Amino acid sequence: MRIAAAFSTRLAIRQLRHIGLRLFGIFSGICVAIVLVFAQAGFMNALVGSALNLPRALKADLFIAGPQFETMAYSPPWFARSLMDKARAVPEVADARPFYAIISQARNPYDGTAMSARFIAFEPNRPVLDLPQVTQALPYLKLPDAALLDSRSRRKFMPIIDRLENGEEQRLYLQSPGATLAPEMRVIGLYGLGPDFTIDGSFILSDLNYYRLFQVPLDRLSLGLLTIDPGADPQSVRDAVAAVLGDRAKVFTQAEFVAGERDYFIFQTPIGIILGFGLAVGVFIGAVFVMQALYSIIDMNISEYAVLRAMGYRDMFFIALVLQIAVLIGVGAFIPSIGITALIYELVGDATRLRFALSLDIVGTVFLATLIMGSIAVLFAVRKLRRNNPLDLFG
Template sequence: MRVPLAWLNLVHEKSRLVVALAGVAFAVLLVFMNLGFLGALAQSASMFYQYMDADVFLVSPQTLEISSSKAFPRDRLYQAAGIKGVARVMPLYLGYLQWRNPETRDSRAVFMFAYNPQDRVFLLPELNTSATLAALDRPDTVLFDRLSRPEYGSKDIGTKTEVDRRTVTIGGQYELGGGFAADATVVSSDQNFLRLLKIPLNLVNMGLIKLEPETDAQAIAAQLRQVLPKDVVVKTKAEIIENDRSYWITSTSTGFIFGMGVAVSCVVGVVIVYQILYTDISDHMKQYATLKAMGYRSGYLFNVVIQEAIILSVLGYIPGFLSSVGLYAFAASATNNALPVAMDWQRAVMVFILTIAMCVLSALISVRKVVTAEPVELF
């Protein structure tokens, strides 16, 4: 067996190794956190749709994503209802309420879902119990999201507060989470939507179409596109999820920030590893030059540096990964699970490969020095 020069050189300088591994672990942690948030952003963008009991969606062409939707005529839904294969059409009204915290009297915006209580828009079992359905039917009553931020005050059933000069009562609870779009959500009946926001119900924000079982959503969507005028856009569930996801990731600063965070973390990692490798090479220039005098080729020294980089990346990844798992749990609990940050193996593998690439890149930058080791300089 070859003398494991790369490994022995690294472990010889214990404190330097610890610093190097801490640096790599830190970079790995930063990458994981940014990817975690980016993943949570993508997931929370699709979360609303995952819970909706519909296969095809109608939205206005001006709607960018769910929380900033524009309204379109309700008649489009009735037109869609005539298509064979459509089981049910459900208008969904969306808007923002100024919710006053009953304790501090500060008003904050909550995102409101409103629909006819006869429709089962959400698949959440809590929203379909007889008690919540009865609460939905009561005037000036809303259901409050348990995953809303604590700044909204009490979420208990029976809490009364003021919304746009009307007294509103919390009549029930559910768990949905607002993701990046909203800090709090409420669900109400379409009648209460009209009462609170004074927007006519013949303009809807989103049309939910449930199909008969065994029906091809793509085919129905294509058919709807032909039938309906251009003031609505038809999207299957997968298409609308992809639409919102790409909106959040590519055309908001939120997505950009996390993407940039990943890039900056990688740069930090590259610089740290470069620094360590360069110092290590500088300290051993005489020895490397001696190896060359003994008849070793530059390729051998190149390999030693690459090996050191890979050892650093593997050993640095492990603590980085473990602390990321811990911080994911912390981030999820700090946001009442509204921010769905969680580790998945694809991301773990991806970051592992990224870590190795990062360290090898540093090695490639620093390796130029070792190749210049010249035995004649030893004399």
Template sequence: MIINISLAWLQLARQKARFLVASTGIAFIAVLMFVQVGFQDALYTSATQLHNNLKGDLFIISTQYQSLTFNQSFPRRYLYQILGCEGIESVSPLYMQFAKLKNLINGIKFPIYVLGFEPERAILKLPIIQQNQSLLQLPKIVLFDSKSRSQFGPITQEFEQGKTVIIEIFNYTSSIGYKVKVGGLFSLGPSFGVDGNLIVSTSTFFQIFQGRSAKNVDIGLINLKPNANTQKVLAILSAQLPKDVIVLTRQDFINLEKNYWTNRAPIGFVFQLMVIMVFVVGVVVVYQILYSNIASHLAEYATLKAMGFKNKYLLIMVFQQALILAFFGYIPGFAISIGLYDVAGDFTNLPISMSLDKAGIVLFFVILMCLASGLISTKKLRNVDPADFF
């Protein structure tokens, strides 16, 4: 049986105002979906930016590790114990901790994430850091993340204007600040747990955090020789190292971070819950639209039944209307969301942007939402009796 889709289209387009309102409602639901999916993706992308930019083939972390925003260190000596292991070319320690940075204008102190490493060893892939790495060998010189949020003051602007920028950093356990000079900028970006970043040498790091010991490392970076078998080295290290640390590949390290934000952090649960709620609300909204359309054309459907058309024909026509509404709502929702992503990215400095993956996911859910609504709304249509009208 061939179904003429033009009949479904004509029935929707006959009442232009209602069709416009229906499309607008679905567009609004699509925008809400795009916002939720966009921020959820930004959560994972921003949380793993450092992981993606670390120069290493394998990574050692404490078994107590939860995420980058928690301090969980292990003895530095473990790194030197594995230097003689087959396939390992070099190891590097990375120290991380939150400090407070004093705003240049209003004097308010805001949390900032401090990364400390030995400046003679390049541990970050960012080219600008490698260019300015020699500056870190000078005392009291730091690199500031130009994508840090605005609460830290006009540090980036003043540096780019050629001014000497002196900032004051405070350890959480001390009221005495430590003044350093901004020697360069880099671009990493904030996340949901971090508002800004500083890169310092290990000597400067331990001047800021005088309670920290160089004997305890937060992340150990392992660089392998060119022809080394990654899985073989991973197995050897896992067997040799004490049970209070684990060795991970980059992808496993990234997955561990994502798992924390998905399953253990409240924000991950909230995003998943909101996506489900938006979908359910969308089903209800589209159901009301389709049900209202069916109710207003019930006599026409009864006439078609009296003419011999089966329920299958009428139900398929309703599903066709659901698909038409899905696409006419999705297209403006997609266009609006591109603009919202730009605004949100500029305001939050989070990596939120449109992609084929997001466009495909939301399109799938919009179509599924409309088809589910169509299925629910056809109950009245299946039960319609032409004898009630004639």
């Protein structure tokens, strides 16, 4: 058995060498398919990662949201602050802090174009973001009309970011539906969070400046952020808070909130569905390339297989042979695909300001997809080999 296995390995390598220059074309086609899978996986990872930047940065054990809440990607529906105050009275709830968020537009002071952005607000004395730059700037957020701009916002914000990095305060006019005149905001510094697929950038304000600029009453919360006592069970406290608030609000643990945001972007947004479909298409295309390569090798070596079968080699030997050829082709194309993907990630990440990281998780996922490509191709190739019985050549 070991001798047969070793022989099948040597034969697989020899048959690939025998193909010659055509092997380059085979590798190129499969490499394109693998890079396509890498691209789809990278886009999906960037989609989810960007959507979770803000939820992961919020300091809370439990989250309260309005009954119609679905995602933070847009302006969350408000709920009454009194509900958060009721939740604060629940045993094992240590603290409750208000959080405000709205999607609006600021006017670019250099070309007059509108820039969509998320505006985040909270009480400076009770911070809710676990970001060092925000913590350092808390005293300055109390100043009238002061705001911080995300330094990782997209290119249309770059003229403003460049001047802020040089110490120049920037003044922007907002397009606020609740104000008669366009309110003016003073951007005094930067912090780092990152955009997502829906919003180009974000600003941080104090709650009072949020009210001044957008005329939104402060008793209308976007989220209520609860901290529980050390050692308390988040799920039990969540159930207790939910029982008190009833159907007037939704209550999530931190893990549930993050998972909900991730699932929303993957399963309920067009871009998430398209990327998932693209991933499947990439695997299918790769399987077709591998299958065509195996078909070609089988056709070229059908007489050799006839001799081997006449010598007593059984189906398992030929299955092992075809499988090893598929693995060699897949791995041979996978290695250069990593280098090509790293370059693509760098270019796309720079253009979109999203995080495209060639992590071990992505490499492992795509390698698994490559093995699936090969497995699908092997199934069809073995069926072809059985249909074209090499013994017929001796008839």
